[in-house]
Amino acid sequence: MIRNQDQILFIFLFIFILVGCQSEEALEVNETREEEYVSFTLFSADFHSQWDYMESPVSQVVQGKTGVKIEAEFDVNGGEQKIALMAANGEYPDLILPKGSASTLVDTEALIDLAPLIDQYAPNIKELYGDYLDRLRWSSEDPSIYILSTVSIDHTYWAPDNGFLLQHDVVKELGYPEIRTVKDFEEAIRRYKKRYPTIDGEPTIGLSLLADDWRILISTTNPAFYATGASDDGEYYVDPETYKATLHYRRPEEKEYFRWLNHMNDSGLLDPESFVQKYEQYLEKISSGRVLGLIDSEWSVSDAQRMLREQGKENRMYGMYPVTLSEEYNHPNFQDTGYLGGWGVGITVDCEDPILAIQFLDFLASEEGQILQNWGIENKHYQIIDGKRVISEEEMFQRNHDSNYVKKTGIGVLDSIAPSYGDGVKDSTGQTYTIASPDQIIDSYTSIEKEVLRSFGVSMWKELYPPKEAFPVKAWGSAFNLSIDPNSQLAVINQKALEIVKERIPEVILVEPSEFDSVWETFMNELLDIGIEKAEEEYSRLIKERMKLWEQS
Template sequence: MKKNVSKIILFMALSFVLIISGCSNKTGNEAEKNKDGLTELTLFSADPHTQWDNMESSVSKVVKEKTGVTLNPEFDVNGGTQKIALMIASGEYPDLVAPKGEAGKLVDAGALIDLTDLIEEHAPNLKKIYGEYMNRLKWGNDDQSIYILPTSAVDTEYFKPSHGVGLQHAVVKELGYPEIDTLKDFESAIKEYKEKVPEVNGQSTIGLSLLADDWRIMISTTNPAFWSTGVSDDGEYYIDPETYEAIFHYKRPEEREYFRWLNHMNDEGLLDPESFVQKYDQYLAKLSSGRVLGIIDDDWEFDEAQRALREQGQQERMYGLYPATLEADMKHANFQSTGYLAGWGVGITTDCEDPVAAIKFLDYLASDEGQILQNWGIEGEHYTIEDGKRVISDEEMNKRNNNANYVKETGTGVLKGFAPAYGDGVVDSNGQTYTIASPQQIKDAYTDVEKEVLSNYGVEMWKELYPQEDEFPVKPWGVSFNIQVPGDSELVLIEQKVLDIVKKRIPEAILAKPSDFDKLYDNFLKEIDEAGAKEAEKMRTDLIKERVELWNN
């Protein structure tokens, strides 16, 4: 009896929190036509959306006109875990949900509908865009249902690097364009320039700044340990390409040496002492000031600072990305192919009163018309047709490249994260790429300083500095981190425990005296094993092997 009372109390508490937190503005059972006669679909996204246009931009108005649907979304800033748990506790869901890695919990709760028949009957464009990858949409070997429509781009050809060490153009120009092949090269360039230029814009020059604000510690502090040692991204794991055995990547001896190098950078006074305490906005402000010479980060995380520097006329203080590795014989695997990444995406819940309208809405976004609208905008407003081809004027392209709110103001790309999309390099029936990301367009968007730097390195694009895609095998499991975990598994809980330890112990090891580094690192590895790392590794290995089997069927 006490157990049942406890469950009732917990449910009431979660329900109350759900109500006051506004998990969704309207449940599926309340779905109805709005005042404009449109079907309003509620949506929950586990990701934030800084460019949301409230469906009021010119592009979104066209979408509403074409589909008869408008979205009423909620965007989470904390990854969605808590909100999705509250949904499950209450049994009430929005019409659409983009849960990232939490879909397993929703499936176990019976919250997502099988989309197989809906796709077959109402979604020819979804079938077309997924094409040969339809098999990857199946939930698992034992459950062949389709609960999630993956939203990763299909058949993307990557034209620019996302990962590497970032070095200001001013640094390489001053030093005569030295080769930046290893971390030692990167360190030497920072040190030499910092000694020559102790102040920038009236402030003390900072050598290398990292970011460790909550989950962002993985992007700027810990993920570079595998990028810089010749391995591509599998989240918190390294996956043996032959056996598919998973281990937490921190256990690799090469990565210990990467963190030892950061410890050395700190000991040399080249590491920003605020690296592990600064918040994201402080980090961006610091980069935007122009005084941080080097960073190790993903391009999307410091893109706002790049735009700010560009807008301020500080083009020489912007960053180039270089494939520096710990040792010269290691290959930076930025361009290793994962194949098509099914796993994360959008699902339709059991509370959706009109799943046909929902699937047709998503199908429109996947259509050629929807893809061109989301990428290029509206003919006559954002581009023109010349000799049968779409053409963007120099004035409009300048807005695209330099207006930080271009997406929100025009609506181009606002909805791309909620439906599958063709990737960069894929061409339509007209012979043009769906996206605005051809090599020439990328080169045209470079600043004059970038072009000068690249020319002095004997290339035209940043990608050319990196090992190319054909130098690596395709990963048959895609990536580990987007494999959906069963809702009743202990894996997520153990992984969170390990990550909590990582957030504390890795900065400690980096900031320690060099003589204490190995002792601290050994204790760190012991601590994560005590938290269940070995058990998690076995569970993750099983998931990897199951995915390979599913995708090979």
Template sequence: MTFIKKAASAAACTLLISGSLFISGCVKKPDFGDAVVLTMFTSDLNEDIYFTDPVAKEITRRTGVALELEHPVAGDTNAIPLMLVSGDLPDLIFAKGELTKLIEAGAVIPLDDLIEKYGSNMKKLYGDQIVKLRNSPSDPHIYTVGTYGVKSEVLETGGSMQIQHAVLKELGYPKIKTLADYEQALREYIELHPTINGQKTIGLSLLIDTWQWYIDLSNPGNYTIGYPDDGQWIVNQETLEAQYKFLNKDIYKFYKWLNKINADGLLDPESFTQKEDVWRAKIASGRVLGISYPTWGYGEARSSLINNGMEDRTYAYLPVQADESTKDPSRKDYGYSGGWGIAISKSCKNPELAFKFLDWMCSEEAQILCNWGIKGINYTVNEEGKRVRSAEEMKAAATDPNYATKTGVGRWCYPFPQAGNAAVDSNGDKITPTSKESIIANYLDVEKETLKAYGAEMWIDLFPSPEELGVSRHGQVWQYALPQNVNEMVTAADQEVKSELALIVLGKPEDFDRQWNALQKKLLDMKLDEAGKILTGLIKEKVDLWNK
């Protein structure tokens, strides 16, 4: 049931963006009929998408609202600053870590009064966690409807490193706990199979082209020494002291290892230069033995392997550490961090309407629709009143890389509010289709074979449990809206680190220590230790705010 009148005047809320640094999806503007159209910018998009799939149409049918999605030009980071300079703002903005810029410029509105008046669904979704949406002790307003699950559990993980099932099977399913173990497996298999399908076998291939370097070069550095994903930071759980990760005394271990395997010919020499399509094509060929990228980043290549009869060339997910003194943090319980979310701009002509739409996206009705799809098409309800998907639907969801695009299922969960994969509805049924049973049902036969060889039922069984790792006191720093000066310092440092790591990893092993020490000096000269102190203060303020 719609909560607005589909009056033509309400369409005044629509604001189209123009400019060289960000793009709207208006080149082929869909016809939304008499629906109210809200423009929405999202920092994560890198291509035009349209609010026209079956789930999107159902959202419009139920709410009377449609979205026009806008995004930065691929690789550009100036979209938000351009908005602020031009004053041209879309109705809704998902700015990720640049939210602070919008708040400081007065470009987005506080939502407190709207939450109090219209936010019944939002209050129910977040419960006592809504306090974590507050901006800061000095400015305790709520500016965003939060992203990410409120109640979540880790049921799937890509691990810190991945390796082909074919490698493990041929080598007799060896113990792989450390980078040295992983390296030995690559080395032994390449000696046995220098070529695969007529092409040279590649040991480890990385994707470090643009933003992907954070995923494939930065994150493994902290994962392999036992620290979870806090963006570019490492946070001491006892003291809450933050440190720019590349100043940590142990993070060099992963990069020294990369330097070694590069010298030994086990690292893809194109790792620092290849584009994403080239990297994916290598994976799809079956000749890349190891990767360190989450499954969501190479789904098409994985599907290609499966469809071409090379299931054994897909990957096992392993808890690999630099040495056995640390624990893989993949199953860390972060709690709910607040932080990132969707804001309403000051230019929106009807902020009440925009907020009502966002509040509806918090509702149980919306959560079920976005996660499960349309009843009778994507799922049915059994005699026990539980939602179930057919075997065909589950297979399509697991193997068709275009499933979300075709059906809309799962496509509009992020960056909108999410109850989380541990949440249940008013009938006690899971809000999301993800469960232990559904995950196991979607495993390939080769996955089950590998897991059985290691005495496990699920991949997460190979990893330290959440109980062993403890609950994060501060959430995750990468979801924080950081002060602009800290963001600027980190951006500059990240650019320096990315460039220097390429030289360090590809350099001579005998030069590693000298080059690494020089990088440390540069980071100190750039005052990254001072940035850590500022963030430490912010983290402690956040924790105090949450506990009030």
């Protein structure tokens, strides 16, 4: 009996010691795994309002799969100054998204050629780009690949990103009038504001614009392109027949667009804070529900749209309309640019492990990585039913209503820093990589949004716009992402022109109508004085050079 008790005790102690050893061993393994993670620093010239510090569920999975953690900095001012400072100091982050400042980094030899790394270590990136890989070549003289474009591959655009935004309650209250020209847009705002001078006890604002630093280009000046039938090519308009570039403000039709904005101000319909408010104030004002109209890109106001929805102010959310100066123009939001190289992510010479860095980006470009970034984690954010990924109604509700959904889940957090497939592209199972589809988009609409669209005789906002087939494919892509030597005469003139634009455009909008023409003439003469015609000649040369490079690929 005693012997049996001794045996039992011995067995118990043995198990206890064994489990203890295993626990210590497991702890050592976990500590080792923690130490195995490599931290890469990243700098982006674009702000990221939903950055999760890689603490969300999806980002934790990515970290576990790749052994990489990202320590990121996202600039709120476009990145130019900080990238110039990096170049001057010769110190760089491991990964960088320089936007329009890639030339600065190439000139200082800060970026490594990614072509050999892709060939050896990035099969998913190679497969994702396919024939477009050659469009990433830097130039005819330098065929290196310094930047992996983050523009989605073979993207089908299901929704417009540019246009004039008008609250659903405005068009509903007015009996769904046609919103086709700036006069239609103006009249709708005027009539509604007259009926409702206050909203929730605060003064109603007709139209609010944004001019906070570089965002002046998005909300105030770029819309002059679209409103006059030309797609956005940065600061230049490119003639589709001759490929001649012209600083777009020098187009006579754009002068009339800014004259209309001047008229909106004179009529008391323009927010007097338009040219002094910061981006955060702008979003806060929109999310209050008292701003009737906007002229902006969807991505710029998406956070405010979600906040309105979260507050139950669905009638104060916005529809996007293809408004132009007059009916002679067609809004070119859906004009096909072909695949664009240029803006994206690069690996710098200061990265101590470029192989692991490209493998990290390659994982994000893989089928598994793409599904993680778009759908999330199986059995947490979606389920597999009959072989298909399915998102529950409850989860989709959170996607559509929670303004911090991306940050909380990690779904889409890393999408903007790596190559990706676009909407409509199918994976190996025959299902699309992204969740975006006409059915899904329609399901995501609020009830009032569906009502508004039905009243206009369509089911999606895209259907209000001219289709891409109405326009020729732009053989030069989009000129805004051309690589420009930061030390060139063109770059110097462009910077001077931008400084003039930031000063004069608000002025021409805010002056008395009787003074508009004289201020505009001063504006045009100042552009001539800095040599804008020389810049236009050089830009035209760069466009033709790009077309030649792409023809060779």
